[in-house]
Amino acid sequence: MTQEELLTLKADKTVDARGTSCPGPLLAAKKAIGEIEKGQILEVLSADEGTRRDIPKWCNKKGFEYLGTLEESGYYRIFLKK
Amino acid sequence: MANKKLTLALFSGSVDKLTAAGVILGGAAAEDMDVEIFVLLQAAFAFKKENALTNNRVAEITDKQDEFLASLKRLNAPHWTEAFRNAKEMTNVKIHICGFAGKVWNGEKLDDFIDLADDICGIGEYMTSAEQADINLFI
DSSP: OOHHHHHHOOOSEEEEOTTOOTTHHHHHHHHHHTTSOTTOEEEEEEOOTTHHHHHHHHHHHHTOEEEEEEEETTEEEEEEEO | OOOOEEEEEEOOOSHHHHHHHHHHHHHHHHTTOEEEEEEOHHHHHHHBTTTTTTOOOOSSSGGGHHHHHHHHHHTTOOOHHHHHHHHHHHSOEEEEEEHHHHHHTTOOSGGGBOTTOOEEEOHHHHHHHHHTOSEEEEO
């Protein structure tokens, strides 16, 4: 998705993992994905640089759709679809 | 499709290496891997009930131990026992204490170790398990 599309995207669930270091945000994403339905969108907030690369790879392995990342001041908003 | 399998021969009883092991376990848990950990020699010391939370030894860059431990706190990194416990809650992790290692540290019974440990076993168990693993690590 484009950055503009991501800006207007409404997540079904948002998990704030900004207080954790690797692998905290990835584990937060794994927990949260179990709490949404197929087709729904999860947003992960992470201040960890590695997570923005980990989550797309994780999505690819687990069969989820990585939608994109928005860079905010000091953290990332990472979107994926179950 | 069957889960991929990680075996870990965990020799180190130092918090730096145990913390690294906890990070890797987190990655394995995220991917739903089956994990078998074999707690060898010095790691058995760290798994003893009386040592798990008080042992602050580091194996590397020992002159920076205080800085390392302070950084873990600053970064809100979970203690290695918590990282291991999180992984156990999220995926299939079995932790085996090597019987010989247990005896080295006067741990004869499973109850001598923290409750993360599942059983006490011999090295044959590790060999069999490692043969079937997709990833095998020694830390």
